[in-house]
Amino acid sequence: MVTNVLASGLETFPKLLARNAAERGNRAAYREKEYGIWQSWTWAEAAEEVEALALGMMALGLNTGDYVAVIGRNRPALYWAMLAAQAAGAIPVPLYQDANAEEMAYVLEHCGARFVVAGDQEQVDKVLEIAEQVPAVKEMIYLDPRGLRKYDHGHLHAYAGVQDKGRAAKAELGAELAARKAALTPESTCVMLYTSGTTGKPKGVVLSNTNIISTAQASSEFDHLHAGDIVLAYLPMAWVGDFIFSMGQALWSGFCVACPESPDTMQSDLREIGPSYFFAPPRFFEGLLTNVMIRIQDASKIKQRMFRHFMAHAKKVGPALLDGKPVGLGARLKYALGNILVYAPLKNTLGLSRVRVGYTAGEAIGPEIFEFYRSLGINLKQLYGQTEASVFITQQPDGQVRADTVGVASPGVELKIAENGEVFYRSPGVFVEYYKNPESTADTKDAEGWVATGDAGFIEEGSGHLRIIDRAKDVGKMADGRLFAPKYVENKLKFFPEILEAVLFGNGRDFCTAFINIDLGAVGNWAERNNIAYASYQELAGHPRVYEMVAAHVAAVNESVAQDDMLAGCQVHRFLILHKELDADDGEMTRTRKVRRKIVEAKFDDLIGALYGGKSEIYTETEVTYEDGRKGKIKATLRIEDAKVAAEKAVAA
Structure with missing residues (x-):
């Protein structure tokens, strides 16, 4: 069995933070753009912010072993909230900020969170909406006060106010905080992260200090990361990638974590920061x-x-x-x-x-x-x-x-x-x-x-x-025994800028078919250049010229697939362009933008039947969820197109 022993004094996040504050106290640790201006905090300043919040949460009743949910976009203060929870002996549980109230209710109830740190009014409202479903939640702390002035503040607290409470209680609670930090071990839980739930309900993945810190150390050394590096933290905080890059590796290597002003400004903020270390899906x-x-x-x-x-x-x-x-x-x-x-x-x-x-x-x-x-x-x-x-x-x-x-x-x-x-x-x-799932663990x-x-x-x-x-559960065989691996073909289709998403079918079938989602930005720009008028995604997706363009892309992919001896049977024979984008709110994708194949197959079984039934078009009605949570239906008659398949000679080659 592989083992790894963490160096003494570096086996917990609070100890890594203390080391960085002592050895790199004046180096930039966090940056955030707000109101168009970049603000910076050094490691020493970050350590003080974390300590104040930890003491404040303890003053509000945070106990060792409690779970603290953290919900919001990437902000230094929310990373500090996770560090503060750990320092106080609690366990941080970051949630996806775009999750709806029902999804949040499942996670909050499953982990039994007693504290919630929310980024803004939107997240506060979602938690308040499900308050009866999550009775364990006792205190909620909000970062951005806008829109929250007239709320009941009996158990709702301003982030800065909690820090002030912590500073005032330092003399009383300082020794207790130090004791809780000292009690942490390499085996203590560092974080609990929930899976995206591609095939069912999300599972709570318990990760220890050894898990996170040993991985952060090994991966940092592999790529020679150092304190002079800078990373842009823009991916969901609930995703393990952001946690290892913006928390684990940042604390181990001592580099700076920069947070964009908003998702809309991410690209311009990326240019301004010029990260030296960068991850993106x-x-x-x-x-x-x-x-x-x-x-x-x-x-x-x-x-x-x-x-x-x-x-x-x-x-x-x-x-x-x-x-x-x-x-x-x-x-x-x-x-x-x-x-x-x-x-x-x-x-x-x-x-x-850079x-x-x-x-x-x-x-x-x-x-x-x-x-x-x-x-x-x-x-x-x-x-x-x-x-x-x-x-x-x-x-x-x-x-x-x-x-x-x-x-x-x-x-x-x-x-x-x-x-x-x-x-x-x-x-x-x-x-x-x-967490609470020994069967799945085994x-x-x-x-x-x-x-x-x-x-x-x-x-x-x-x-x-x-x-x-491919995913083992997605790999199958065609009716004639040839290999069926959908991701291989889907990724080739998505290389074309006009194709946003593709879902391939064919397991156990005589031939493969596909759903296509067009990229509204790319195809819309193409339509404008070609004087093609449209009023909606649905209208553009069904336009004959768009079908011609997509058909050409599918034919090109078929030519490429035909050259692969192992996967030549995965050529697309028929396709249709969906009348809506696959959406996480409609359950068709996970929050990390992975297609839920079983749900898509069940939801659009009439369309799949038409693809294999030889039809040239099909009328369908699809339930959708709007941004405000309301449900509605989209009605459309979809065209089904035969694709150009590479000649058998090319397949044999």
């Missing part, structure tokens, strides 16, 4: 590329030709230069010119000029998208991870970066492949248990610490790189 990089291509299409003909010329050269030599491989002098000089004219301005526009280490994970990224960023000289790599692993299972070492693998085992991680192709791992980061983690990932893959001989085929 494939969807983010797909969206960035979509915006780039839209802007190029709107540019002058000369700029378009220059862009295409130098990008063609970058794709040939950019990755090799990034990996330190030999490249001819002439090619280097041409790349340097391209950097002046195209690559550097483009990276600056994207906010990625990225020294970049990662993407969560799902497979299209190889063309991956190579596009690396050709610009951006050190984008892939990792493979899970909440249950404290993120890191595999990483790509510098010089061994490829689009078709997720790298080698991360430091301290062991891998093995089961007979059915499922990937297993064990490491110091392996979770303790699923199903996922065996007595020797091996964890089932649920993904099918294989380890390459020689290189040791892991290749993921």
Whole structure:
């Protein structure tokens, strides 16, 4: 069994924070943009803020072992709330800020949270709405006071007020706080994070200090992270990735965590901060590329030709230069010119000029998208991870970066492949248990610490790189016995900027079909350039010209898929463009934007039947949830299109 012993004095977050305050007291630890102005806090100032809040919560009755829910967008004060909870011997439980009241009720009731730290009025209102369902919640602390002045403040407290209460109680409670910090051990729970619930109710993943800190240490050393780095914290705080990057690695390495002003300003804030360490899911990089291509299409003909010329050269030599491989002098000089004219301005526009280490994970990224960023000289790599692993299972070492693998085992991680192709791992980061769910814990983690990932893959001989085929439960066989792996085709479809989402069907069938979601921004821009009028997403999605464009993309993907001996049977034979975007509020996706296949199949079974029934169109009615929580129905007659399938000769090849 893999073991890891944490260094004395560094085995808990409060101790790491104290070390940073002592050794890096004057270095910037947190930044936040508010009202258009960047504000900064040093490690020493952050430690004082955390202590004041911890004492204040103790004065309100926070006990050792209590659960503290934290809900809101990325803000230094909410990261401090998690640190304060830990310092007081409690357990932080971050929730997704865009979760609806019903989803929050399940998590709050399941963990039995007694305290809630909410970012603003919206989050306070959601908790108050479900107050009768979560009687364990006794106190709520809010950060942004706007709109809350006339609320009943019997058990509702201003964040700053709680800190003032804590400072006033320091003489009385200081010794108790010190005792609670000292009582924390490597085995103490560091955080409880809830899974996205792709296949059912979310599960509470209990992660210890050893899990988080040993993983943060190993991954930081793997990529040589240091106190001079800076990361932009914009991903959901309830997601394990944000917790390991913005909490675990930040505390271990001592680098600065910067929080954008809002999701709407994230891109401009990214350019202003210029992070050196950056993580984003494939969807983010797909969206960035979509915006780039839209802007190029709107540019002058000369700029378009220059862009295409130098990008063609970058794709040939950019990755090799990034990996330190030999490249001819002439090619280097041409790349340097391209950097002046195209690559550097483009990276600056994207906010990625200073990225020294970049990662993407969560799902497979299209190889063309991956190579596009690396050709610009951006050190984008892939990792493979899970909440249950404290993120890191595999990483790509510098010089061994490829689009078709997720790298080698991360430091301290062991891998093995089961007979059915499922990937297993064990490491110091392996979770303790699923809270109140011993059956699922036993199903996922065996007595020797091996964890089932649920993904099918294989380890390459020689290189040791892991290749993921698909979710094990999603991999199947066509009626003729050929392999069915939907993600492989879906990711190829999503490479096209006009396709936002794709869902492939075909397990046990004679051929594959697909649902397509168009990207409203990309297709809308294309429609404007082509003088195509539309009044809604639904109208644009059903336009004949849009179908022609998507049909061309599907045909191109079929040509590519046909060249893969193992997956050639996954070509798309028929498709339709959905009349609505798949939405987490409608239960069709998780909060981390993963498709819930079973729900989609059940909800749109009439559409799937039409795809396989030979129909050319079908009328359907779909229930949707509006932003204010109201329910409604969308009615539409959807067109079904036959796709161009690659010739059998190409398949045989």
